[in-house]
Amino acid sequence: MSDVRAPENTTDAGLRQLWPYVREHRGALVVVAVLSLVTAGTALAQPLLVNRVISAVQDARPTGALSLLLVVILVAGAVLGAVQSFLLQRTAEGVVLSTRRTLAERLLRLPVVEHDQRRTGDLMSRIGSDTTLLRAVVTSGLVDIASSLVVVVGAAIAMALVDVVLLGVTLLAVAVGALVIALASRRVRALSRLTQAKVGAMTAAVERSLSAVRTIRASGATDREVDGVVGAATEAYTVGVRTARLQALISPAATIATQGSFLAVLGIGGARVASGALTVGALVSFVLYLFLLVLPLARLAQSWTQLQTGLGALGRIEEIRLLPEEDNGDVAVSTPRVLGAPALELRGVDFDHDDGTPVLRGVSLRIPAGTRTALVGPSGAGKSTVLALVERFYDVTGGAxxxxxxxxxxxxxAELRAGLGYVEQDSPVLAGTLRENLALAAPGTSEGQQLAVLDQVNLRALVSRSPLGLDAQVGEEGVLLSGGERQRLAIARTLLARPRLMLLDEPTASLDARNEQALRAAVDAAAADGRTLLVVAHRLSTVIHSDQIVVLDDGRVVAAGTHAELLVSSPLYGELARSQLLA
Structure with missing residues (x-):
């Protein structure tokens, strides 16, 4: 099954949903919060000291101690602010790292059906760009907004103590900008979430094209694929422009609030100084408090917008985090093996897709231990689904x-799969080295064991053709290997794990006659070693020597027996034998 859709995000996240991500960093955040309060205090103390210095100058009193104290507070505030900024950024990076770790664990443990229904590129964007945007929630959401509010409230109180009339003028100008910002910010989070969804769709389109670039080139479909990627990018651009349009309203609103209040205070404040209602020192301190008020307000507006963007990304992250992992099962059976029972048995198995489409109906078969069984049938008969049910990639709808x-x-x-060896139809090979691929299911094996299993599947030449030997790279998805080499490497990986029950899905599909013979010898050796084999196959070499052959058609078992018996008793098998050179 392929990636078929990128579900729309339905999770709306708030700051409460952020707690699981920042919990392990709460100590650092407490330190940052304390430093933020101290820094805000040093900023609020400076206008008061300036007022006293001006008053001392006017009264011809000494100003040395006050000036020194002002410098000390200024430097201390700058140093503490730098330390706070570093700790905050480091904490934000730590939150991003822990979020990516959580997402990686969840993505790799999702039920297979979730991977069937979601596009790989969209999942990649959530662990990449979405987690990066989460940084804004930590820096802007947790600290910048809180520290800005402290300064704003402190400055407003100080301004009220200096002159209530000027404070009223300031708040009136600020209110105009705040209203515009509030209205614009209401849509920013939703648009940000939509933007990230479009970016995820674009990433999925790129991943789809790059994973099949050779097929696309050979099919002359490059231009069409480029158009598809550009189309997805254009959709992301369109939504991004809508977001930018809203965010653009915030900057002039903040400017109006800042410049308007400043000009109003200068005009009205100058008149009040001239009338004797206000001293020069008080007006200077009020103007300084004004900057302490409006600059944090502007930062608050920007932080609020960034917070909405980050929360939009957090919603997409939460959607994946809240998905259930693949259930590992309840308490393991204490004595799981039943003496004398077949290695594998299907009893009246039914299986439907999520949309209700039937795949298997009443499938029953018994495979004694140490025997070889082949599943044959037309394409779409349900053969590969049987193997997936044994591996519990899916659970049966009915039967057992x-x-x-x-x-x-x-x-x-985990315990079930430890005894199974599964080779998929497309025989995936992971990017990395030969050694890494061989050790995937058997990490404790020695180099001698790895070389021996390569000999079994006639792949020893891969080691000798590179000076790196087992450390030779195989390329992305095994692109540096031929199709037959990839298939044999996947089988060697399974053989190395020495499972009791091997599930092989078309193991000889990409092999030439010589390598097919080598592989058949390896499979024969595995069977002779006491393993049980269930093989989905078409070729004579795989089928004819099976202890039993089960014929599937339209999700049902229609015949079973040996090759010779089925040629006589099953018209469908006879037809398959003739069309696929099985007889």
Missing amino acids: VLVDGVDVRAWTR
């Missing part, structure tokens, strides 16, 4: 799948 006589739902998934 039993391994060693125990329902697979009674095992933990």
Whole structure:
């Protein structure tokens, strides 16, 4: 199944949803908050000291001590502000790191059906760009807004003590800008969330094209794919412009509030000084408090906008974090294997897709331990689905799948899969080295064991053709290997783990005659070693020597027996044999 959709985000996140991400950094945030309060205090003390210095100058009193104290407070405030900024940024980076760790763990543990329904590129954007935007929630949401409010409230109180009339003039000018900012900010979070969704769709389009670039080039579809990516990018651009248009209203509103209040205070304050209602020192201190009021207000407006953007991204992150992980199962069975039970048994298995489309109906089969069974049938008959149900990538809709006589739902998934070896139809190879791919399911194996299994599948030449040996790179998705080499490497990886039950989905699909013979010898050796094999196959070499062959058609078992028996008893098998050179 492929990535078919990028679900729209339905999670609306607030600051309360941020707590799980910042909980482990609460100590650093407390220190930042304390430093923020101290820094705000030093800023609020400076206009008061300036007023006293001016008054002392007017009264011909000494100003040395006051001036020194003013300088000390100024320097202390700057130093503490720098320390606070560093701690805050470091904490924000720590929150981003822990969020990415949480998301990575969740993404890799999601049920397979979630990966079936979501586009890989969209999931990648959530762990990339969305977590980066989360930084704004920490810096702007938790501290900048709080510290700005402290300064604003403190400055307003000090201004009221200096001159209530000028404070009223200031608040009137500020209110105009605040109203515009409030109205504009209401839509910023929703548009930011939509922007990130569009970026996720664009990333998914790029990932889709890059993962199949050779097919696209060979099909002459490059221009169409470029158009698709550009179309997705254009949608992200359109929503981004709408967001920018709203954010653009905030800057002039803040400017109006700042410049308007400043001009009003200078005009009215100058008149009050001339009338004797206000001293020069008081007016200077009021103007300084004015800057302490309006500059944090402007920063508050910007921080609020950034906060809405970050919360939009947090909503997309929360959507994934709240998805349930693949259930590992309840308490493991204490004595899981039933003596004498078949290695694998399906009892009346039904399976439907999420949309209700039936895939399997009443499928029953028994595979004794140490035997080889082949599943054959037309395309879409449900053969690969049987293997997926054994691995518990999906759970049956009805009936039961039993391994060693125990329902697979009674095992933990980890314990179940530890005894299974699964080779997918497209034989995925991970970017990295030969050694890393071989050790994926068997990390404790030695180099000798790895070389021996490569010999089994006729891949020893891969080691000798590079001076790096087992540390040779295989490329993204194994692009440096041929199709047959990728398939054999995937099988070697499975053989190295020495599972009791091997599930092989079209193991010889990409092999030439020579390598098919080598692989058949490896599979024969695995079967002779006491393993049980369930193979989805078409080729004679895989089917003819099976202990039993099960024929599936339209999700049902229509025949079972040996190759010779089925040629006589099953018209469908005979047709498959003739069309696929099985006879």
